[in-house]
Amino acid sequence: MRKESLKKLLAISLTGALTASTLLTGCGNAPKEKAETQDSEVQESADAETAAAESAAGDTKGSGETIEIKLSTTWTQGSVVQEEIENLIAKFEEEHPGVVIEHDALSTADLRTKLTVQAASGDMPDVSWCPQSYAREFIKDGLIIDWSGIVEEDPDWHAWFADPVFDALTEPDGKILLAPLEASIDGLYYNKAMFEEHGWTAPKTWDEFMTLIPKIKEAGITPIVTGGKDSRFAWMASAFLVRATGLDNFKSLCYGEDMTNWNNESTGFPTAVAKFKEMVDAGAFPNGVMGMSATEADQMFANEEAAMYYEGAWKVGNFESAGGAEFLEKLDRLDWPAMTDCPDGNPDTRVGGCFIGVMVKAGNEPEKEKLCIELAKSICSPDFGIPIMEKGGQVYPGVAEYDKSTCSEIMNKMIEAFHSADSYIPSMDGIAPPAVDLAIKQTAFPGIITKELDARQAVDEVQKAAEDYAASLEAQ
Amino acid sequence: MKITKKSRLTIILFILPALIVYLMWVIYPIISAIWMSMQKSDTLHSSHFVGIENYISVLKARLFWKSMKISFIFIIFTTIFQVILGFFYGYLVYLQPRGYRIYKILLFVPNVLPSVATGFIWSYIYSPSMGILKPFMEAIGLGQYYISPIADPKLALGAVIFAQIWCGLGVQVILFNSGFMNIPSEVIESARLDGATGWKMIKTMVIPMSWDITKMVIILQTIGALRSFDLIYVMTAGGPNHSTEVLPMHLFVNAFQNFNLGYGNVIAVVLFILAMLITIVMRKAMERESLYN
Numbered sequence: 069m070r071k072e073s074l075k076k077l078l079a080i081s082l083t084g085a086l087t088a089s090t091l092l093t094g095c096g097n098a099p100k101e102k103a104e105t106q107d108s109e110v111q112e113s114a115d116a117e118t119a120a121a122e123s124a125a126g127d128t129k130g131s132g133e134t135i136e137i138k139l140s141t142t143w144t145q146g147s148v149v150q151e152e153i154e155n156l157i158a159k160f161e162e163e164h165p166g167v168v169i170e171h172d173a174l175s176t177a178d179l180r181t182k183l184t185v186q187a188a189s190g191d192m193p194d195v196s197w198c199p200q201s202y203a204r205e206f207i208k209d210g211l212i213i214d215w216s217g218i219v220e221e222d223p224d225w226h227a228w229f230a231d232p233v234f235d236a237l238t239e240p241d242g243k244i245l246l247a248p249l250e251a252s253i254d255g256l257y258y259n260k261a262m263f264e265e266h267g268w269t270a271p272k273t274w275d276e277f278m279t280l281i282p283k284i285k286e287a288g289i290t291p292i293v294t295g296g297k298d299s300r301f302a303w304m305a306s307a308f309l310v311r312a313t314g315l316d317n318f319k320s321l322c323y324g325e326d327m328t329n330w331n332n333e334s335t336g337f338p339t340a341v342a343k344f345k346e347m348v349d350a351g352a353f354p355n356g357v358m359g360m361s362a363t364e365a366d367q368m369f370a371n372e373e374a375a376m377y378y379e380g381a382w383k384v385g386n387f388e389s390a391g392g393a394e395f396l397e398k399l400d401r402l403d404w405p406a407m408t409d410c411p412d413g414n415p416d417t418r419v420g421g422c423f424i425g426v427m428v429k430a431g432n433e434p435e436k437e438k439l440c441i442e443l444a445k446s447i448c449s450p451d452f453g454i455p456i457m458e459k460g461g462q463v464y465p466g467v468a469e470y471d472k473s474t475c476s477e478i479m480n481k482m483i484e485a486f487h488s489a490d491s492y493i494p495s496m497d498g499i500a501p502p503a504v505d506l507a508i509k510q511t512a513f514p515g516i517i518t519k520e521l522d523a524r525q526a527v528d529e530v531q532k533a534a535e536d537y538a539a540s541l542e543a544q
Numbered sequence: 545m546k547i548t549k550k551s552r553l554t555i556i557l558f559i560l561p562a563l564i565v566y567l568m569w570v571i572y573p574i575i576s577a578i579w580m581s582m583q584k585s586d587t588l589h590s591s592h593f594v595g596i597e598n599y600i601s602v603l604k605a606r607l608f609w610k611s612m613k614i615s616f617i618f619i620i621f622t623t624i625f626q627v628i629l630g631f632f633y634g635y636l637v638y639l640q641p642r643g644y645r646i647y648k649i650l651l652f653v654p655n656v657l658p659s660v661a662t663g664f665i666w667s668y669i670y671s672p673s674m675g676i677l678k679p680f681m682e683a684i685g686l687g688q689y690y691i692s693p694i695a696d697p698k699l700a701l702g703a704v705i706f707a708q709i710w711c712g713l714g715v716q717v718i719l720f721n722s723g724f725m726n727i728p729s730e731v732i733e734s735a736r737l738d739g740a741t742g743w744k745m746i747k748t749m750v751i752p753m754s755w756d757i758t759k760m761v762i763i764l765q766t767i768g769a770l771r772s773f774d775l776i777y778v779m780t781a782g783g784p785n786h787s788t789e790v791l792p793m794h795l796f797v798n799a800f801q802n803f804n805l806g807y808g809n810v811i812a813v814v815l816f817i818l819a820m821l822i823t824i825v826m827r828k829a830m831e832r833e834s835l836y837n
Contacts (some may be wrong), residue, residue: 188805189589205803233788296695297783356672358784359695364673381699426763456608503802510797514785521785536601540584540804 070234085485086466109400135436137443138171140182140196144173148385148461156452160443167439177298187211192429194440197448200237200423201498203245212427215244218441225445228466233422236492246425247448251465252301253486254495255401255418257387257478259375262289270376270402274311274343277405281350284375290354292347293374295362296517301346301509302497303379304344306419307404310493314342315415318493321534322500328538330504331531336412338527343407343521345516358517378404380420380495381463381482388476396476401485418485421492422465423499457483507533574816581809588803598806602814609738611794618705618790619769625709626765627758630716635750637717638724641754645730648717655714663778666707670694694780697787703790716761723757724750740825759830767819791815 088307089411099208125229139157142262144147150173172193174182183202185190192211206212219226226234233248258270266287271277284291294300310318313336321335354360363386369377370391377383388396406415426444428437446452453464459472463486472480497505507530515521519527547555581598583591602608633651638642654662670692672678681690693703727750735749751758773792776782781790782797789797790813799808 115823182804184588184800190589205588208587211589297780299783301782354672356691358697359670359700359780360672361667361694364671367673373673503804506797506802510783511785514783518785518787520697 072142101498133166135167135439137167137195137436137440138172138499139169140172140174140179140193140223141444142174142176142179142197148459149456151450152265152456153447156446160446162279164439169443190310190483192427194429194436195428195444196427197249198425198427199498200245200425200494201500201502203425203427204239206427207239207243207245210430212245213430213437213441214244215247219244222445228448228450228468230467232405232492233465236421236423236494237425246427247444248422248465249426249448250382250488251420251422251463252382252426252490253384253418253482253489254307254378254380255461255485256404257369257377257379257383257399257401259369259372259398262372262375270400271405274405275409276411278346278350281352282349283343285351288486289372290374291352292366292376292539293354293360293365294357294378295365296353296358296360296514297411298362299509299514300362300365300379301513302495302505303419305377305496305508305513306493306499308340308344309337309412310409310417311404311407311415311495312336312343314412315417315491315493317412319499322504327501328531328535329526332535336410336521339363339410339511341516341526342523343405343529344513344525348516353517354421358514362386363390370395379421381479381486382461384479384482385462385474387478393476396478399478401478401481403485413493416490417493418489418491419487419493419495420486421494423494469476489505501534501537503537504530557789571645571714577809577812577816581806581813583809584806586733587802588805591806594806598810602807602810607789607791607794608811610786611791614788615770615790617701617770618650618708619766621705622708622712622769622772623762625761625763626712626716629709629713630720630761631758633717634720634724635746637721648721651717653713654711657711659711660778662707662711663775666703666710667694667779690820694788695784697784700780700784700787704776707779708769708775712765714767716765719757719761720754723754726757727753755830759827762830763823763826766822770815770819770822791818 142155143153153171153173157171161167161169178200179197180199180202180352183192183196183198185208187202187206187209190209190211192206193314198206198212205214207214229248233251234244237245237248239245260270262268263270266283268280268283269276271280281291294304306318309321313321317326317336321330321337326332326335329335333339354368357365357407360368365374365377366383366386367390368374371454372385377387384396387399403418405417408415426447428440430445432439432440448466450464450466450468453462453466454470456462456478457464458470460476462472463483470483475483493499496508500508511529511533512521512526515529516523516526580591584594585591585596633647637648637651641647657665669675669677670691671689672695675692677692678687678690682689690698691747694701722804731753732745732749735745740748771792772790773796774790776790777795779798780788782793792815795808795815796812798804798811
């Protein structure tokens with residue numbers, strides 16, 4: 069009997085231990101963090117003078133604590149910037165003993181998704197690559213810091229960038245969303261050697277472009293290619309819209325009074341979609357473009373199976389990977405053709421500008437936030453950005469000089485196009501509400517290519533998304 | 545055994561650890577998803593209660609119904625083909641022809657691959673610039689007509705279903721085979737002595753005696769197909785023009801690309817209810833011990 073009671077007691081004790089361990093596993097961090105906080109409080113009071121001196125020097129050395137900074141970028145293995153960012157991290161850690169940077173590199177699409185999930189859970193990375201349209205959502209929740217104070221306090225850093233660069237990242241209430249990281253500019257890349265060989269003229273107007281398409285097709289070559297499977301229509305959508313309707317109407321549609329007027333002829337979007345359909349119907353894209361990834365499209369262009377390719381400046385690096393340096397020598401750049409029959413359209417505006425930057429998480433301890441800002445500034449500095457630009461990785465948005473001899477001719481032309489632009493408009497995913505952007509690049513344009521939608525139906529799909537988005541804003 | 549007040553406490557304490565884990569990791573997320581499906585996002589991080597408003601907007605959405613239809617087509621075709629082919633190959637392996645172990649391994653190899661890898665493999669196979677199908681078409685003089693099946697809205701779903709069957713068939717073969725191996729050999733021998741061979745043997749002996757495993761394969765396959773996401777995400781991301789956008793993909797697009805978490809949670813709840821209903825209906829429909837009952 070006594071033996072049985074002992075067994076029961078043992079069983080109950082074991083069960084209790086299991087329960088406790090389960091609970092502690094689930095909530096394990098809290099007590100540990102608390103204990104660490106208490107320990108650090110004791111340590112802090114003991115080392116108060118030393119810590120104050122170190123803090124003033126902007127150095128964490130000797131404070132006894134490790135500060136972990138989570139950095140998210142799109143510079144994955146194999147990208148031009150990957151080696152540079154690893155060097156920068158190593159240098160930053162060396163200069164700031166006690167700081168450990170945990171670098172998470174993902175593709176742009178994956179990082180966008182991850183940032184959305186992290187924002188929803190309130191667990192943002194400390195420093196991260198971020199598009200402007202996402203930062204606009206994050207700052208509403210106070211998840212990221214406003215850079216306006218930092219820009220004011222640090223005129224030297226401000227001087228790295230021209231005012232239009234900061235203007236593009238500034239909200240109507242004066243908040244600066246991001247530290248400028250990457251500029252881009254659109255280009256209708258064309259194979260100059262191929263054009264010369266066939267006697268084709270580079271198209272400057274829409275009519276010239278439409279006349280050229282059948283000629284290219286006659287030669288057995290695809291006129292223009294893009295990564296349809298990856299929904300690479302955001303830049304093209306902006307180009308069509310700005311040429312059809314002009315800057316003001318464009319902005320009004322995306323965040324102004326015309327937010328729910330995408331189907332209204334006067335806003336120009338129906339014209340833009342009709343022009344896109346005209347291009348599709350002329351057979352500008354290859355058969356099966358909707359199943360083609362951006363990489364496959366790059367390969368097709370590099371194999372000289374396609375004559376033109378329209379996207380941003382970063383494509384130069386992709387073209388080099390696909391076709392080598394000698395392929396880059398064959399390329400030239402054009403602005404998207406002007407639509408002379410669209411009086412409201414703006415023929416000189418270039419799609420691009422600076423709408424990719426570095427965000428810093430809000431709500432960190434002051435010391436950590438200071439380090440995060442310093443890291444973000446390093447990433448946005450000319451010391452980091454210029455060598456990358458010279459390698460053809462991206463266009464640095466700052467005003468610093470660079471060594472043109474290290475860049476390919478086409479990259480120099482892209483950089484020149486950025487600096488000489490009269491005005492910019494971001495690509496659709498950088499300016500339009502996400503729901504509208506998705507409706508354009510995942511439904512309207514693909515629907516026209518697959519012939520499941522006519523121009524009217526395509527416009528209606530976008531209009532519906534815009535109305536839903538506007539309704540959600542009203543509910544707030 | 546008589547349950548006393550004292551032993552009841554012991555039972556509860558034994559159950560408690562597992563119960564806590566179950567409540568934390570199963571019940572709480574379900575309740576949380578239902579609660580979040582009734583919230584409207586003001587921003588990404590804040591929301592307010594809207595009752596069934598999200599449900600109404602989901603039920604009104606054209607793309608939701610399109611996704612629902614695509615999901616059912618995906619479920620029906622993957623289940624039919626995987627069950628029939630799984631049964632067929634499982635039976636062939638059960639008959640133990642020469643080299644049957646090799647066939648078993650070959651059939652199971654695609655299952656070892658992660659769905660993401662399978663997605664990339666089939667994307668490249670179909671690719672017009674890097675794939676093997678276009679050169680094959682060119683070799684027979686039809687290269688100019690080649691269009692990647694995942695580029696055509698009419699073919700894309702079929703192409704994805706084919707890839708899903710390819711990568712999922714191995715498990716069904718193994719499950720069916722293990723079911724057949726459990727049939728007592730004396731019973732099969734007796735049937736053979738009574739003149740049952742070929743199709744007659746399958747119809748009168750193998751199917752009835754492996755009915756439990758068939759039921760399990762059908763239910764597991766159906767629920768698995770309902771949750772399919774990664775392969776489709778890699779191969780088509782739901783395109784072209786939403787033609788392969790199954791419900792989990794529709795959830796992903798709306799919750800994580802469109803920032804509409806309430807809408808996404810409604811889809812999650814719909815998926816949960818569908819999985820429950822399908823399981824209940826199928827269990828009911830296939831409720832029998834064996835053919836002889």
